[in-house]
Amino acid sequence: MEQSIDDSILAYGTVLDRRGLMMGSLLTLAVGSPICAKMAAAGSHIDGLISRMTVEEKAGQLSCFNDEVRPVGAVFNPVVNAQGAEAQLAAIRAGRIGMLFNGYGVAGARRAQDAALASRLKIPLLFAADVIHGCRTIFPIPLAEAAAFDPDLSERAARAVARETAAGGLHWTFAPVVDVARDQRWGRVAEGAGEDVYLNRLLAAARVRGFQGPDLRLADAVLATPKHFAGYSAVRGGMEYAAVDMSDAELRETFLPPFAAAFAAGAMATMASFTDVGGIPATANRHLLTDILRGDLGFSGVCVSDYDADRELIAHGIARDEADAARLAILAGIDMSMQSGLFNAHLPALVAAGAVPMARVDEAVRRVLGLKAKLGLFDDPYRSLDLAVERRETQSIAVRTTARDVATRAIVLLKNAADILPLRRDTRIALIGPFGRDTANLNGPWSFAGKADGIDLATGLARFTDTLSVEPGSAVDAAIPGGIDRAVRAARSADVVLLAIGEAGDMSGEGNSRVEIVVPAAQQALAEAVAATGKPIVVVLRHGRALALHGAVRDANAILATWFLGEATGHAVADILFGRCEPRGRLPVSFPVATGQQPWSYDHRPTGRPAPVGEPMKPGAAHWRDAADAPLYGFGHGLSYTRFLLSDLVVRWRGPSVIELTVVVANIGERDGSALVQLYIRDRVASRTRPVRLLKQFRWVAVAKHEKTRVTLSLSRDELALVAADGTWRVEPGDFDLWVAQSSDDSGLHGEITVDK
Known part of the structure; x- marks a missing residue:
């Protein structure tokens, strides 16, 4: 794989001066060219709109809300500021909403856009969503996709997702997550590309290119939003939303390079982190959102807050009340407030009192309107709102084929003692574990518009064998009466046991940090009982992070890391198990020996007292008493069916x-x-x-x-x-x-x- 110019970016200001590059590109356009003329016309139109807008209408353009006109039913955050569909449509007609998010469907979007065009200034709405790993067609989680170690595949996947996303009436995705994650206790490891900076850089750029395509004005282009700016994944103890403290060098070497790569690839939006960074929450952190994001990285797009994050400045203890929270957020560099409604409620009075300069408000409005112009919405407010396209592109053969390709490439063969895999078709198989016939947990976290209707393991395996018995043995985190006894009987009658165990879909993702990153106790007990039969065991892990494997799970004859693979799970896993496809996945995160090693990454710095090779427990040297300073399976590890x-x-x-x-x-x-x-x-x-x-x-x-x-x-x-x-x-x-x-x-x-x- 050859490096591109975007791939060579180490961090801001290193190899490329991005602002200089952008200016150089602009200067190559001939004066009077159609592109220059269109850019000039858009700028003139935006300036004209701003000059006519009331401060209330400006605040409206800087406010986005959960889409209640076309809700999908999925709830990922606490319900705040609920409005109802009719009240929301009225607010749109009054010019009080600039964007709706996490709704789906063309018909509802057209209804909301009709309301926007009935407003005084007829400024079109933006429609956005958390399309993290697929829209209607659910792809593998991003961490699984990263296991393919293939930027071209990631770009192709994002392009397929973008086509389906835009067809469903959306212009903007709050992805990709580019947080470098070194602590597997943090649930949102599932949403990014793992622990390595270089791989994160490559995949950040690839995913941006895929989402946005060659031209943001095209109907199948979706605006990308690299997030969360910045350092979100370094939260204390791996706890979601907790505080972050790090050196400036660590921020610049580890956490900013993927953002720089994404911006260089054309991303024109980013989202601020929820967290306190060095004592100042990102949403109110002017050094982070202005000095670094705008100044050092040269970012010129829109910075949106995370869900209700400006109001949360009160709970952080740095804002006195809602008005103070709104003031701190917009002065720090937040251009668009998500869900809280604080900009609508307080910006007019803050401007009137001189607490927020009108120039800062106009700057944010110009960025938001400029984004709408780049997406072509002033020329065609109904861009991406075509019912015929929605029918044609939703769950099309092309998008589902790509989802299956990614799922197959994501599977990592961690262990294969005595070459037990691939299986022969005449092998008598006992499929044991809570995920044998399960479809509820195929998608994993953040499948916002997807359905639990993918291919389960039993269905996928049935294409290759007619000697399959299936027993759950246990629930995800609870015993089933008689479950282990039935599972043991099934194992004794089989040649090989496939042990389908791991995490439920809601055990990873946002708000799902874990103190112990292990297989749940009920499943571990099942594994020990089945292992006692002496039958060969192939563990088929389902998970959104690296897990600490113990006992019969760690000691199994073979182990497959299959992550959350989405709708194509059963087919992809069966293709690998029976050798129809070669296992090609490699680990984007290190599997620890024990949870207590966290945070851990392969690229740690050395100590002044390293333990000598072969003497990990030498007194006076750096070591744990009960584990080596090494992973069970390291970053980049993965086996093939050859050597x-x-x-x-x-x-x-x-x-x-x-x-x-x-x-x-x-x-x-x-x-x-x-x-x-x-x-x-x-x-x-x-x-x-x-x-x-x-x-x-x-x-x-x-x-x-x-x-x-x-x-x-x-x-x-x-x-x-x-x-x-x-x-x-x-x-x-x-x-x-x-x-x-x-x-x-x-x-x-x-x-x-x-x-x-």
Whole structure:
């Protein structure tokens, strides 16, 4: 996989000056060209509207509310400021609402847009939603998609989702989540791309490109919203909505680069984090939302608050009342208030009292109206509101085929002792566990408009075998009377047990932090009882995070990480189990030995007292008494149905700014397959301590059985940069270790390079 110019961004102001790049692009447009003329006309129209707007109408454009005209029934947040459909339509006609979110369907959207066009200024509405991993057709959760390690696949998936989303009457998605997540206790790990900065950067840009397509004005384009700005995933103890404290260097090196990549890919919206960041909640944090977001990152789009987050400034203890909360939010850089209604209720009086400058209000309104112009809504307010398109694109063959492709690519084979997989079709199988016939938990968290009607495991397996018995054995987190006894009998009559266990759909996602990230006790007891039969066990995990596996689950003959795969679950898992498809997924998060290791990531910094290799418990060295400082399965890990061997590493400079590495990849197994070749680096001596390893490149290579091929990886010198001790981004001269490996905990092949001044 070759790097693109967007992929080379390390963080703001490093490789590319994004503002300079944007200005350069604008200057290449010929004066008087159609694009320039359209941009000028839109700007003139917006200025004219702002000059005619009352402060109440301006506040309305900066206010968005849960769509009660076309509700979908899913509730993800506490109910606040409920209005009812008729009251909401009246507010739209009065110019008091600029956007509706989390509604679905063209007919209702047209009704709401009719109301907007009956307002005094006829400013069209925006329609948005939390389309996190599919709209009507539910795709794998983003963490599962990240396991494919394939930006092209992620872009294709986002494009398919965008087509269906726009067809349902939506212009804007509150995705992708680009929070780098190192603590698996945090429920929203499920919504992002895992623990690595580089993979997050690539997938952030890919998903933005996929959602938005080549032109935001096209009817199937959906505005992307990289979120949550910034540092949300570093919450204390992995607890949802808790406080965040980190160094400036950590923010800049770890949490901002995916945002920079998303903005460079064209994202024109972002959402502020719920959390307190360094003692100041993001919603009121001017340093974060203005100095860094606008100044350092050069972002010029719309910053929307999270749900009711401005009102929550009172609970945080930094706002005296609702008016004070509204003042703090808009002055910090929030352009649009979500659900609280505080901008509508208080901005006019705040402006009148001089507490909020009208210029700041106009700035926010100009951004919101500019977004509507970029989406083509002033030219066609009914863009993406076509009933015929809705019928054609909703759950189309194309979108469902893509969902199945992603689901198959997302599955990670963690363990396969004695090559128990793939299964033979004549194998007598006992499918045991609460997820054997389950459809309620296929989708996982944030399937806002989806239905629980996907393909369960039993249905998927039935295509390959007619010797299948199914027993739940237990519920997700409770015993079933007689359940274990029936499961044990089924296991004794089978050749192989498929143990379908893990998390329920509501155990991951927003508001679902876990103190112990383990298989629930009732299912663990089931696993131990079934293992006592001595039959071979294949664990089929369902989960939204990395789990700490214990006992019979950890010791099973084979383990598949299948995440929440959405509607195609049964087909995708069966295709892998029976060898119709090769397992290609790799872990975007490290599976810990125990929950107590959290937070943990492969790219941790070294200690001054490292435990010697082979002596993890040496006195006076850094260690836990009861676990190694290592994962059960590390980032990048994943097995295939064949085996690969890396050899003959060559490292050299190609010119002054590119490091070229070549390696031979040999398939030494009995099946064709694909290897994921991963490149890691370490800066040996630097002005700040450096991670023990950092992923900087990867590439998929297809190799036929008994064949080998030479692979080339290219690494830009700029990828060696760090936030130095003096706070500047730069490449420091010195020696660097390089590893080409098949996972972060694989020793791989070692090379080195020296960087001169």
